[in-house]
Amino acid sequence: MIRVIAFKELRTLLQAPATWFILGALQLILAWSYLGRLDAYLQLQSQMSLIANAPGATQWIVPGLSGTVALVMMTLTPVFTMRLLAEERRNQTLALLLAAPLSARQIVLGKFLGLLAFLCLIIFAVAGMTLTLALGTRMDFGLLLANLGGLLLLTASYIALGLYISSLTAQPIVAAIGTLMVSFALKVAEEYATDSSHALVALTPTGHFRNFNSGLLDSGDLVYFVLFCGFFLVLTMRRLDHNRIYG
Amino acid sequence: MSEAPVTLHAAGLTRRFGKHGAVNGVSLQLRRGEVLGLLGHNGAGKSTTLAMLTGVLVPNSGRVEICGFDLARQPDQAKACIGFLPETPPLYRDMRVDDYLSFAARLHGVVPAKVAGAVAEAKRSCGLQDSGRKIIGTLSKGYQQRAGIAQAIIHEPEVVVLDEPTVGLDPAQIRDIRALIRELGDAHSVILSTHLLGEVENICDRVEIMHQGRLIYSDTSARMMQYGSGEMKVEDVFMEIIRSHSAESGAVAVGDSVAEGAP
Numbered sequence: 245m246i247r248v249i250a251f252k253e254l255r256t257l258l259q260a261p262a263t264w265f266i267l268g269a270l271q272l273i274l275a276w277s278y279l280g281r282l283d284a285y286l287q288l289q290s291q292m293s294l295i296a297n298a299p300g301a302t303q304w305i306v307p308g309l310s311g312t313v314a315l316v317m318m319t320l321t322p323v324f325t326m327r328l329l330a331e332e333r334r335n336q337t338l339a340l341l342l343a344a345p346l347s348a349r350q351i352v353l354g355k356f357l358g359l360l361a362f363l364c365l366i367i368f369a370v371a372g373m374t375l376t377l378a379l380g381t382r383m384d385f386g387l388l389l390a391n392l393g394g395l396l397l398l399t400a401s402y403i404a405l406g407l408y409i410s411s412l413t414a415q416p417i418v419a420a421i422g423t424l425m426v427s428f429a430l431k432v433a434e435e436y437a438t439d440s441s442h443a444l445v446a447l448t449p450t451g452h453f454r455n456f457n458s459g460l461l462d463s464g465d466l467v468y469f470v471l472f473c474g475f476f477l478v479l480t481m482r483r484l485d486h487n488r489i490y491g
Numbered sequence: 492m493s494e495a496p497v498t499l500h501a502a503g504l505t506r507r508f509g510k511h512g513a514v515n516g517v518s519l520q521l522r523r524g525e526v527l528g529l530l531g532h533n534g535a536g537k538s539t540t541l542a543m544l545t546g547v548l549v550p551n552s553g554r555v556e557i558c559g560f561d562l563a564r565q566p567d568q569a570k571a572c573i574g575f576l577p578e579t580p581p582l583y584r585d586m587r588v589d590d591y592l593s594f595a596a597r598l599h600g601v602v603p604a605k606v607a608g609a610v611a612e613a614k615r616s617c618g619l620q621d622s623g624r625k626i627i628g629t630l631s632k633g634y635q636q637r638a639g640i641a642q643a644i645i646h647e648p649e650v651v652v653l654d655e656p657t658v659g660l661d662p663a664q665i666r667d668i669r670a671l672i673r674e675l676g677d678a679h680s681v682i683l684s685t686h687l688l689g690e691v692e693n694i695c696d697r698v699e700i701m702h703q704g705r706l707i708y709s710d711t712s713a714r715m716m717q718y719g720s721g722e723m724k725v726e727d728v729f730m731e732i733i734r735s736h737s738a739e740s741g742a743v744a745v746g747d748s749v750a751e752g753a754p
Binding site for chain 1: 583
């Protein structure tokens with residue numbers, strides 16, 4: 245049943261012309277960012293060859309590009325999460341799901357995984373674009389994979405947060421603004437912290453993304469993202485059950 | 492009719508929203524092949540009762556059994572036996588009718604190999620054969636209602652619950668939907684809520700009247716008709732029933748006795 249709901253969400257997104265417009269525009273912006281970084285690297289390459297342990301092409305391009313994608317995901321995810329439950333409630337289609345032999349867990353996980361699969365398309369597109377570096381240089385695949393993994397987890401955490409806020413209201417636009425405000429507040433909190441050991445960094449998804457961004461895989465970061473997603477997904481399930489109990 | 496097996500049995504359903512009691516001790520039962528009309532004016536508690544019967548809303552007290560499965564303890568089995576059309580049809584307006592019905596079929600546990608057949612059968616039953624490729628948002632209100640009914644019967648449930656299925660339709664559409672519901676009554680148990688006595692006269696075998704969250708009257712639709720006819724406002728019928736029953740002992744308690752005396 246989780247698969248049925250996830251597939252329906254994915255299909256609904258892919259059938260909307262606006263989705264393809266957003267994906268196309270986004271790919272254009274990210275390609276521009278990628279080529280800008282590549283161009284800067286090529287211009288500085290001759291000077292960097294004189295420096296000991298100078299960053300390679302992967303190190304020069306991938307972390308910066310991933311940072312841009314992370315920012316894009318923060319602003320883009322609420323646009324998609326807002327409709328997951330708030331729109332169902334506004335259009336009164338939630339009754340179809342609640343009257344069907346489905347648990348809140350299946351509904352929430354289906355919607356979560358459906359949107360995650362869709363946003364993975366953006367991450368895959370970035371990966372494909374970055375892999376073109378391999379045509380001209382030796383790539384640091386470890387750094388690339390760490391960044392892609394980090395982006396996946398960061399995106400999942402934004403979806404979980406957005407899904408929960410979407411479950412609180414019947415107005416999709418309120419859900420989108422609410423999610424964006426919370427994500428932005430978390431980002432500001434992370435930037436406010438002056439050093440990486442600050443408690444605020446430990447609380448924010450972007451703070452834990454830092455390690456992935458620099459190519460460092462820390463099981464603590466992985467646990468944080470799993471807990472962050474689990475926390476908001478469980479809250480969303482409880483909210484749906486609350487719907488049945490309190491109307 | 493009375494020997495047919497019970498498909499839906501509700502006992503002592505009570506539902507409060509804050510301090511407001513929306514439904515108070517409602518008990519009813521439905522047998523296979525029976526069409527039950529739930530009559531009442533706005534705010535009588537009809538929609539709340541139907542939401543509790545379908546598991547959309549949890550009652551504060553009372554229990555619901557569908558085809559022998561307790562809705563609270565065995566929700567998946569119980570819900571698999573029920574099809575529900577809420578007052579506002581739960582339609583995804585940007586989906587095609589075929590895609591929507593396929594999704595509804597899968598949600599209700601129809602195995603992938605049988606989905607196409609179930610969709611074709613539901614479309615045939617609801618007169619949607621030529622609308623499969625159409626976007627739901629482009630359909631007329633009557634056809635959207637048909638799509639809503641089609642999703643409710645897509646998995647061949649024993650019990651079909653329809654909340655005011657003809658509200659907002661024009662007379663021709665109302666006639667078509669009533670004929671469709673009557674057909675459904677041959678193969679399924681149907682419970683529907685309505686404002687209109689004409690609907691009860693045309694469709695229902697039995698009637699329960701709700702007033703202020705309680706069942707105040709229960710009888711066959713034929714006997715119900717002695718209180719009014721045609722499109723008479725249900726409010727007038729209430730007054731007539733209450734007046735006539737108040738002459739007898741335990742007038743309003745007729746409803747209570749129905750509620751409490753149900754097995």
